[in-house]
Amino acid sequence: MKVIKKLKITAILFLLFIFSSTILAETAVEGGDDLGSLIKIMVALTAFLVAIIMWLILVYSEKSEAAEASGFSKFMSMINSRPPIDEEQNLLLDHDYDGIKELNNKIPPWFMAIFYGSILWAAVYMVNFHILGSGNVQEDEYAEAVQIASMEREILNRSGALVNEETVTILDNAAALASGKDTYVKNCAACHGMNGEGLVGPNFTDDYWIHGNKVNDLFKTIKYGVPQKGMISWQAQLDPTQMQEVASYILTLRGTNPANQKAPEGELYKYE
Ligand code: HEC
Known part of the structure; x- marks a missing residue:
């Protein structure tokens, strides 16, 4: 057994x-x-x-x-x-504390x-x-934390907390400009010309601007549009980073002197 x-x-x-x-x-x-x-x-x-x-x-x-x-x-x-229990006496240690035995x-x-x-x-x-x-639990945790952080960043970005018409700056790195060009060709070239020479919308290659020549001005026009003049608001379709990129890209077009330029519109801005 x-x-x-x-x-x-x-x-x-x-x-x-x-x-x-x-x-x-x-x-x-x-x-x-x-x-x-x-x-x-x-x-x-x-x-x-x-x-x-x-x-x-x-x-x-x-x-x-x-x-x-x-x-x-x-x-x-x-x-x-x-x-x-009946073997307990064998285990008794021979000390006694006020009657307490061990x-x-x-x-x-x-x-x-x-x-x-x-x-x-x-x-x-x-x-x-x-x-x-x-x-590698730690690495997994790290990857997860990075993912959450980038999601938070994405939300902040989309809400305009990181980039808006007040805080926007000109991006000059190649990747951002390439992405800006991509956005431009897809969404803007139909009215502003493939090379920014202007068509329905104004010419981006001259020194004349209707709404200002600073990146903040461009960003604001792109974000809110000028609906009554045929320039739509893009904030529903482009996130703030994309608007920043396309504005930065447009600013690189000045002085490129493409063919078929539209006559200047707006005011002449002085550039050094
Ligand atoms: C349907 C045609 C159309 C499309 C598409 C369009 N625009 Fe425009 N855009 C215009 C017109 C028209 C104006 C001039 C508005 C005015 O007279 O105030 C303009 C003005 C602008 C201005 C201000 C120029 C200045 O002189 O101050 C900027 C910047 C601009 N557009 C950027 C863009 C960008 C970026 C896109 C693509 C994401 C885009 N536009 C797409 C028609 C268009």
């Missing part, structure tokens, strides 16, 4: 061990680039801990002549491994299981996070 029980438990332990080590191996191969791998490791380690606890139960249950009680009370007596009980298995379990946990944790580096 006892042998069968022992075999059973050993078999379970073996299965648990195989199970957890395959999960660990899988995790190491994958490189663990998501939180899923962390969960797998947790599951594996939990299985390990369960295995250890069962092993301790096995060891202690063989040592102690626990009464053949069943179920929960048996389990409790296994993990506590308390000696029977028993030399051994540390209960559940406590030792947690103790050794946490050592094992620490070892696996250390290998996984510091040596193999396969559990």
